[in-house]
Amino acid sequence: MAETQNLWSQILKEIKQQVEPQTFSTWFDKTEEFSLVNDTLTIKAPTKFFADWLDQHYKSFIEEIAYNLTAEKIVVDFIGSTNNAPNNYSFSKSSKFDVSLDTGLNPRYTFGRFVVGNNNHFAFSAAQAVADKPGKIYNPLFIYGGVGLGKTHLMQGVGNSIVNNKINKKVLYITTEDFTNEMISAIQTNSTINFRKKFRTFDILMIDDIHFLAGKEGSQEEFFHTFNTLYNAKKQIILTSDRPPKEIKQLQDRLISRFEWGLLADIKRPNYETRVAILRQKCDEEDITLKDEILEFIAENFDDNIRQLEGSLVKILAFSSYKNIKPHQIEVTDVKKILEDMMANRKRPVTLDLIQEEVAKYFEIGKNQIKEPTRKKEIAFPRQIAMYLSAKLIPHISLLEIANHYNKKDHTTIIHAKKIITQKLGKDQNLKSKINEITEAITK
Structure with missing residues (x-):
């Protein structure tokens, strides 16, 4: 045990x-050593929920540190202790x-675990x-979107x-990183034939973060031929990226073209209702x-993104575990303090509700x-300004979404509002000043 502690x-x-x-x-203050057996280091976390989170997000990071310290391959496992958890704080589903x-x-x-919004x-369909x-x-299915929005989950959902x-x-x-590393290793060991045989015999090949091929000419060349072999054999190819193919710089045109042969499906940031649904599902899964x-x-x-939601939830559960109180006893005032550091440097998200409020x-x-x-001017004119700013400050949402928010039947009302305000701005410096003040209040 002394060796493990050390x-x-x-x-x-x-x-x-x-x-x-x-x-x-x-994440780490309350962890403890448990055992070191046959090069497997087992670490005890406060709860099973924590153990699961550490396993997902820090396992490879810790194993790399362990290797640097010992020059040996150490496998790190995590277990959760429920001894300190409140009675109704069950983690039975978090195996x-x-x-x-x-x-x-x-x-x-x-x-089944993917929350659709x-x-x-x-992309889900x-x-x-x-x-x-x-x-x-x-074929191929190309899923793209920002970090932590569920691309990997959805891709692997197909495979599972x-x-x-x-x-x-x-x-x-x-x-993509592992694909590239395997290719480099194959070149170094004169085993490129085996490498090609491995990747060109799958019925469904899923490669994550394909944008990391950018600038890697050798990897692009190899993947080009792998893609062609699988595609011509009617094998399924699924790719993810943080941007659409045409926006990936230093990527061969012929690859961009092939990535666009099938379907491009983007995943946007979840709206408020979807974010609540994600949090509810996570609580249900953990019986919290x-x-x-x-x-x-x-x-x-x-x-x-979703990782922020999960991270916030886990910090709250950490508070529950450390203070030995039941999660349902936690108040919003507690949460504001718990998440204070995460919110300190964060600007308010610009939403339709925020624009309407300001x-x-x-x-x-x-x-x-x-x-x-x-149609009273004291109400109708501010509404037109709100519609105008909604379209300007949240360009990724549709005019129909804005119309629905303001209880309008279709997007033509929004088009009209934009036209009216734009025309007035060209003539009225006072209005321009007002809109600048409102914009600053929204984006501060």
Whole structure:
């Protein structure tokens, strides 16, 4: 046990130097060594939920530190202790999910665990269609979007659906980095034939973060031929990226062209309702009860990606575990303090509600008055300004979404509002000053 304590304490020192203080206190302060057996270091976390989170997000990071310290390959496992958890704080559903060595798939990434909203419905439907008829529809399927929005989950959902339904298909999930590393290793060991045979015999090949091929001419050349072989054999190819093909710089035109042969499906940031649904699902999976106002508070303040939502939730659960109180006893005032550091440097997300609120405040009318079906100038004009600013400050949403927000039947009302305000701005410097003031209040 002394050896284990010594190794883990050394690892903790390295971790502390490489992560933010708040990150260290949240995730690592309450961890303990458990055992070191046959090069497997087992670490005990406060709860199973924490153990699962550490396994997903820090396992490879810690194993790399362990290797640097020992010059030996150490496998790090995490277990959770429920001894300190409140009675109703059950983690029975948070059992460890082992990645399959044969397919590279994480069994937690299924369609059933994927929360569908307006931001990802199209991509989800496409993924389901591909899972039902691999190689026959949407080939390749190219899923793109920002970090932490669920691209990997959706991609692997296809693979897990095929595996779980016992469809006789060879499936492989791999990151672009691992694909490139295997290719380099094959060149160094004169085993490129085996490398090509491996990747060109799968029925479903899923490659994550394909944008990392940018600037790597050798890897692009190899993948070009792998792509052609699989495509011509009607094998399914699924790719993810943080941007559409044409926006990936230093990528061969012939690859860009091929990536666009099938279907491009983007995943946007989740809206408020979807964010709440994601938080509710996570609580259900872990059998955790939190007040509705807490979930709503998180959803209102963290809109960039799903990882932020999960991170916020885990910090709250850490507080519950450390203070030995039941999650449902936590109040919003507690949560504001718990998440204070995460929110300190964060600007408010620009939303339709925020724009509506700030415009109403500026013109000294009630927030809900803007939506009233009246043509009175003191209401109608601020409403037109709110519509104009909505289209200007949130360009990724449709005019129809803005119209629905203001209880209008179609987008023509928004077009009219934009036209009216634009015309007035060209003549009225006072109005221009007012809109600048409102914009500053919204984006501060």
